[in-house]
Amino acid sequence: MNGQLSMLSMLRRSLVHRRARSLSALLAMTISAAVATALLTLYADLDAKLHHEFRSFGANIVVTPAANGQTLPLDSLARVQQVAGPDALIAQYAYAVATTDRGTPVVVSGTDFDAVHRLNAWWQVDVWPSANDADVALLGQRAAQFVADERAVHLSFDGRPIVLRGAGRLHSGGDEDSRIYVPMATFTTWTGVQPTVIEVQIAGGAAKVEAAIARLRHLPGLKVEPVRQLVEGEDRIVDKTHALMYGAVLLIALTVAVSVLATLSASVLERRRDFALMKALGGSQAQLMAMFLLEALILAVTGVVVGFVLGSAAAFAISQLNFHTATLPRLGVIPAVVILNMLIAVLAALLPIRVLRNLQPAALLKGE
Amino acid sequence: MFFRLLMESFRRQRRRKTLAGLAILLGTTAVTAMLALATTIGDRIHSELAVYGANIVVYPAADQLDVKVGGVDVKPVTGAAYLKESGLKKLRGIFWANNITGVSPELPVHIAGTTPSGKAVDATGTGMWFKHSLSDGGGSPLVTGAPTLHPLWKLNGAWPDEALSGPASTEIAVGNALASQLGLRLGDTISSSGKVALRVVGIVTTGDAIDEQILLPLNAAQMLAGAPDAVRRVEISARTKPEDAFARKDPDSLSPKLREVWYCRPYANSIAYQIREAIPGARAEQIRRVEQSEGNVLKRISGLMWLISAAAMLAAGFAVSAAMATAILERQAEIGLMRSLGASKGTIAFLFYVETGLLALFAGGFGYLIGSGLAGWLGARIFGSDASVSSGTIFNPVLLPVIIALALVVAIAGSTPAIRRALTMEPSAILRADV
Numbered sequence: 180m181n182g183q184l185s186m187l188s189m190l191r192r193s194l195v196h197r198r199a200r201s202l203s204a205l206l207a208m209t210i211s212a213a214v215a216t217a218l219l220t221l222y223a224d225l226d227a228k229l230h231h232e233f234r235s236f237g238a239n240i241v242v243t244p245a246a247n248g249q250t251l252p253l254d255s256l257a258r259v260q261q262v263a264g265p266d267a268l269i270a271q272y273a274y275a276v277a278t279t280d281r282g283t284p285v286v287v288s289g290t291d292f293d294a295v296h297r298l299n300a301w302w303q304v305d306v307w308p309s310a311n312d313a314d315v316a317l318l319g320q321r322a323a324q325f326v327a328d329e330r331a332v333h334l335s336f337d338g339r340p341i342v343l344r345g346a347g348r349l350h351s352g353g354d355e356d357s358r359i360y361v362p363m364a365t366f367t368t369w370t371g372v373q374p375t376v377i378e379v380q381i382a383g384g385a386a387k388v389e390a391a392i393a394r395l396r397h398l399p400g401l402k403v404e405p406v407r408q409l410v411e412g413e414d415r416i417v418d419k420t421h422a423l424m425y426g427a428v429l430l431i432a433l434t435v436a437v438s439v440l441a442t443l444s445a446s447v448l449e450r451r452r453d454f455a456l457m458k459a460l461g462g463s464q465a466q467l468m469a470m471f472l473l474e475a476l477i478l479a480v481t482g483v484v485v486g487f488v489l490g491s492a493a494a495f496a497i498s499q500l501n502f503h504t505a506t507l508p509r510l511g512v513i514p515a516v517v518i519l520n521m522l523i524a525v526l527a528a529l530l531p532i533r534v535l536r537n538l539q540p541a542a543l544l545k546g547e
Numbered sequence: 548m549f550f551r552l553l554m555e556s557f558r559r560q561r562r563r564k565t566l567a568g569l570a571i572l573l574g575t576t577a578v579t580a581m582l583a584l585a586t587t588i589g590d591r592i593h594s595e596l597a598v599y600g601a602n603i604v605v606y607p608a609a610d611q612l613d614v615k616v617g618g619v620d621v622k623p624v625t626g627a628a629y630l631k632e633s634g635l636k637k638l639r640g641i642f643w644a645n646n647i648t649g650v651s652p653e654l655p656v657h658i659a660g661t662t663p664s665g666k667a668v669d670a671t672g673t674g675m676w677f678k679h680s681l682s683d684g685g686g687s688p689l690v691t692g693a694p695t696l697h698p699l700w701k702l703n704g705a706w707p708d709e710a711l712s713g714p715a716s717t718e719i720a721v722g723n724a725l726a727s728q729l730g731l732r733l734g735d736t737i738s739s740s741g742k743v744a745l746r747v748v749g750i751v752t753t754g755d756a757i758d759e760q761i762l763l764p765l766n767a768a769q770m771l772a773g774a775p776d777a778v779r780r781v782e783i784s785a786r787t788k789p790e791d792a793f794a795r796k797d798p799d800s801l802s803p804k805l806r807e808v809w810y811c812r813p814y815a816n817s818i819a820y821q822i823r824e825a826i827p828g829a830r831a832e833q834i835r836r837v838e839q840s841e842g843n844v845l846k847r848i849s850g851l852m853w854l855i856s857a858a859a860m861l862a863a864g865f866a867v868s869a870a871m872a873t874a875i876l877e878r879q880a881e882i883g884l885m886r887s888l889g890a891s892k893g894t895i896a897f898l899f900y901v902e903t904g905l906l907a908l909f910a911g912g913f914g915y916l917i918g919s920g921l922a923g924w925l926g927a928r929i930f931g932s933d934a935s936v937s938s939g940t941i942f943n944p945v946l947l948p949v950i951i952a953l954a955l956v957v958a959i960a961g962s963t964p965a966i967r968r969a970l971t972m973e974p975s976a977i978l979r980a981d982v
Contacts (some may be wrong), residue, residue, distance in 0.1 A: 200873070200876060203869050203872050203873055203876070206865065206869050207866060207869045207870075210862055210865045210866055210869070211866075213862070214858070214862045217858060218855075221855075228847075229844075229847070229848075232843055232844050232847050233840075233844065235839065235840040235843045235844075236599070236836065236840040237836060237840075243617075274616045276614055283611075283612055284612070284614050285612055285614070286613075286614055286615065286616060299836075300839070300840075301835040301836045301838075301839040301840060302835070303835060321610075321612060321613075322612060325612050350832075350835065351834075351835050351836065352603075352604060352832040352833050352834035352835045352836070352838070353604075353834055353835070353836055354613065354615050356832070357612050357613040357614070357615070376617070404754070405754075407699060407754040408598045408599055408600065408697075408699050408754075409599070411598060411699060412595070412596065412598040412599055415595055415598070416592065416595050416596065416844065416848075419595060419929050419930060420592075420848050420851075422928075422929045423584065423588075423852070423925070423929055424851075424855070426925045426928075426929070427580075427581060427584070427852075427855055427859070430576075430577050430580055430581070430859075430921070431577055431581075431855075431858075431859045431862065431863075433573070433577075434573040434574055434576065434577035434859075434862075434863055434866070435862050435863065435866050437569060437570065437573050438570040438573060438574060438863070438866030438867055438869070438870050439866055439869070441566040441567070441569055441570045441870045441873075442570075442866070442869045442870045442873045444566070445563070445566055445870070445873045445874065445877060493858060497851070497854045497855070497858065500850070500854060501847060501850040501851050501854055502847060
């Protein structure tokens, strides 16, 4: 028998023979790997997911004509969309002050209902009008009180009357409540007023918004301003949540690592008799250590395989439950998890070494 | 005898006890810290979300329609309805009064006058509170105003002081754009057409329509407008519970019992309802852009914290169980010896459980203290030392029994299989085996 073979068979026997202890060590290594995988997978995805949530705040850039009283250049909407990128949500508005059938002045706004629906998730609307409905009007809840008939809305602008079909009320709690929204095409043919505001939403935080603003400012005839509190607030909250998660990840990883270390090093210490016996039979210190290490590493790697599957599943479940979007397993976290588990295993094997080295085989085998 | 066994076990097996205790200590530390953070995260994120401004707006029910585009009044309203400023102190008496963190009334006035250099001033002024103490007689007053609701407003100089407003002179703050347009500097005085000297004490940059306006104390605006006690609109920032299906119900359509439940939950809708009850003639609405989106963000972040806490609890539970199981497995020989000396299974199990229980109690208690401290430190590090999270809330007394109970359950559950296994084995077999 050469040394290598006997080492392997000893290893196999050691793992199989003491099944309960091997299993509890394997369980420990699996937990540490699963926790590390789940946390790292979630952590890698966190910023993107949080930024996604902030989309519900609506537009973070407002584009207006360069000088007061002007209208936007004709192809502005298409050019802004092109510069801002296909992911940016964009809606344009035109405003005019019309008079209701009760003689009250009211702000009427022309817009694209589909675009507004996507951009302003907080609008509470009974039924969104369809895009190809030409003579429809959405009444802000305050404006609706100044309209005699909400089904047939009579408005007049500059002596030109129009009758629109009321599609229902809009609740927002902001200025929108005092306005009436109509489709852009209907609005321009009725009033002849061109769009004056384009609202843009760029997802992904302050850096991306600033970059988009810099690109948009190259377009002629436009004034581009960020909605400051939205942009700054988003970054502050994402950064703080990120830092909080970082602290939580470190804390949990440390806890699990130390518990696992306690379990493993206890099970190494427990085998003082084996150690003494092997030493008495002529095994060198290095050989014995190598065997302990190898055993721990096998457990560590097996733990990573099982733990990666469990941890990815946990990350997926947490993400699905909380953000309603999937977080797919990331192979990229495996190296970090393997290194962490190896480190725990090696430490667990090496920590008790001082105790083991000072053992007198004869004394121990006698039972002292 | 039993106590001697117990004492000796702790005295002699220090290494084993230390390891098992350490596992419990760290486990409870992590779980306490996570739970403490998860329970306070709502308040912390709410104060961060304050940059988005008010989430409830109050205006007179009989109001005219605003004709505003981009924050600018296109046609100033004539004959507008007002709320009473003196009625606002009733906000301190509603059911969820303590959840109201900011109140900012507004009164627009038109200001005409001349600057020291002779330029004509024709601007919109807004009367507001800057540092107003709102109190209904009982309890500590809420010191609030527009700056609390708009933490991003940048001020050069000082906010006007409402105590210095008089019929002859008053302090004002001027929007950045207007100030540079008129060449106004700190210390300049605008002499208004109403014979009131308006002294510029601050220049404010907001990034919105306020940049073109003059801000003045509410009492001065009331004097200028000739409308004592009048308020046009009130912005309110309140700590709310994210809206769910129940929150959207109309309270008047609910049964009295359900209505009570609805009323006593801090939904934006319930708070708005209570404001309407407290201030007659007022309409209160949630500002959906802020409220809905904040609720969304808050729900996600606190949901994440709770789920991570649950995962941490599960992982720590398993890790501690494994450590406990190993600690017992190691002591099979001891169990064999005790049994061969005539101890009953029950006595041995009891001894081991008491040991485990004591360990869980002490380590769990320490873990609670360390974890609470850690959560406080981490929270202060990340969110800044905030007044809303004082030292009183760092040690959450509700968590202590929860944590101790968890530590006991996990430690006992972890050691049970090992104890049972050791007890079912023949003592002679254990003693012969080289364990």
